[in-house]
Amino acid sequence: MQAAVQQLFKWxxxxxxxxxxxxxxxxxxxxxxxxxxxxxxxxxxGLLIGAPWGLYAVLRGRWV
Amino acid sequence: MSDRPIGEEPVxxxxxAELETCAPEAxxxxxxxxxxxxxxxxxxxxxxRQELAIAKQFMGGTMWPYVVAAxxxxxxxxxxxxxxxxxxxxxxIAFVISCILATGxxxxxxxxxxxxxxxxxxxxxxxxxxxxxxxxxPIVFPFSMARxxxxxxxxxxxxxxxxxxxxxxxxxxxxxxxxxxxxxxxGVDGSIHAYKRILREMGTPEAERSLKETxxxxxxxxxxxxxxxxxxxxxxxxxxxxxxxxxxxxxxRFYLSWAPHHPREGxxxxxxxxxxxxxxxGHVLSMCMETHLIHHLYxxxxxxxxxxxxxxxxxxxxxxxxxxxxx
Numbered sequence: 001m002q003a004a005v006q007q008l009f010k011w012x013x014x015x016x017x018x019x020x021x022x023x024x025x026x027x028x029x030x031x032x033x034x035x036x037x038x039x040x041x042x043x044x045x046g047l048l049i050g051a052p053w054g055l056y057a058v059l060r061g062r063w064v
Numbered sequence: 065m066s067d068r069p070i071g072e073e074p075v076x077x078x079x080x081a082e083l084e085t086c087a088p089e090a091x092x093x094x095x096x097x098x099x100x101x102x103x104x105x106x107x108x109x110x111x112x113r114q115e116l117a118i119a120k121q122f123m124g125g126t127m128w129p130y131v132v133a134a135x136x137x138x139x140x141x142x143x144x145x146x147x148x149x150x151x152x153x154x155x156x157i158a159f160v161i162s163c164i165l166a167t168g169x170x171x172x173x174x175x176x177x178x179x180x181x182x183x184x185x186x187x188x189x190x191x192x193x194x195x196x197x198x199x200x201x202p203i204v205f206p207f208s209m210a211r212x213x214x215x216x217x218x219x220x221x222x223x224x225x226x227x228x229x230x231x232x233x234x235x236x237x238x239x240x241x242x243x244x245x246x247x248x249x250x251g252v253d254g255s256i257h258a259y260k261r262i263l264r265e266m267g268t269p270e271a272e273r274s275l276k277e278t279x280x281x282x283x284x285x286x287x288x289x290x291x292x293x294x295x296x297x298x299x300x301x302x303x304x305x306x307x308x309x310x311x312x313x314x315x316x317r318f319y320l321s322w323a324p325h326h327p328r329e330g331x332x333x334x335x336x337x338x339x340x341x342x343x344x345x346g347h348v349l350s351m352c353m354e355t356h357l358i359h360h361l362y363x364x365x366x367x368x369x370x371x372x373x374x375x376x377x378x379x380x381x382x383x384x385x386x387x388x389x390x391x
Contacts, residue, residue, distance in 0.1 A: 005279060009282075012286065015286070018296070019289065019290035020289045023119070023293040023294055024298040027289075027296065031152075031339070061249060061251015062249040062252070063249060063254065
């Protein structure tokens with residue numbers, strides 16, 4: 001149980017990228033009426049940014 | 065516990081006899097100040113007696129405003145979620161309110177950490193505990209962790225290995241603001257990450273409980289953010305909880321940790337581990353931290369009375385070698 005929780009927290013930045021940053025990007029774009037590039041949906045564009053960014057934070061230990 | 069600061073546990077009991085007994089024992093700072101060197105033992109004891117007599121006049125007092133602020137603030141903070149989601153309150157206003165509540169919550173929680181609202185054994189103790197419990201929820205910082213780590217900070221103030229707040233040290237104000245953010249990064253051993261490590265090292269039942277509560281609160285925080293975000297309320301979640309939490313944590317770290325204790329290196333003595341300073345934002349907006357030294361000397365003097373206590377104690381502090389030129 002403890003190991004599972006530790007793994008969950010280790011991967012939390014990645015989950016945060018998918019669970020929060022992606023929809024935040026999509027909804028912010030919708031608020032400002034900005035279309036996603038290449039015919040993508042806004043949420044797909046958000047996931048394209050949020051997931052790799054979260055993964056980067058997991059691997060590097062920093063968001064920037 | 066020999067390096068425990070005077071005014072921590074013994075004073076928590078507000079037992080004057082205990083206070084008088086313990087006071088001279090911890091009189092010697094770890095690194096003597098210049099003025100202290102010039103004072104003989106009898107002068108120091110006499111100064112301590114005078115100091116205690118004055119300090120006692122400022123201990124306790126009216127504490128119910130802290131209770132109202134904590135509980136009312138928490139209720140207001142909770143109400144921001146439905147108010148913004150239903151479009152009743154404009155988001156910019158909710159954001160400003162949430163930033164103020166997230167930051168100010170630490171002040172009310174801080175009084176509870178030192179049992180200044182109700183002592184252990186008091187029939188009103190539950191009020192003290194619930195003020196602490198709700199105050200720091202907006203910054204996702206459980207009261208049990210906050211209290212344990214804050215008391216460790218008092219016991220080992222400015223000790224690079226044992227003071228949990230030592231990672232906040234920075235060479236200047238700009239770097240200090242940067243570190244408030246940097247220390248929260250997932251792979252950096254600062255802020256709550258350092259607290260978790262210290263709690264694991266402590267290994268006491270209280271530390272274990274604190275770690276569990278931290279885990280639960282962090283998971284609840286994430287669950288709320290994810291749920292709100294994927295149901296169309298990501299901006300509301302960001303401006304009511306996520307961003308105010310970060311702003312509050314940075315503000316708290318800067319004004320409650322860096323500003324009153326910088327520079328930290330080698331300054332572990334009773335009269336030198338905290339500084340009197342003049343804040344550009346004034347006494348209230350710096351959360352009364354200009355006179356944080358008084359809090360470290362006597363934690364049972366409530367935050368709002370440290371300024372008056374400082375001016376009453378100023379001549380004695382000057383005789384002790386404290387730099388009182390700033391205020």
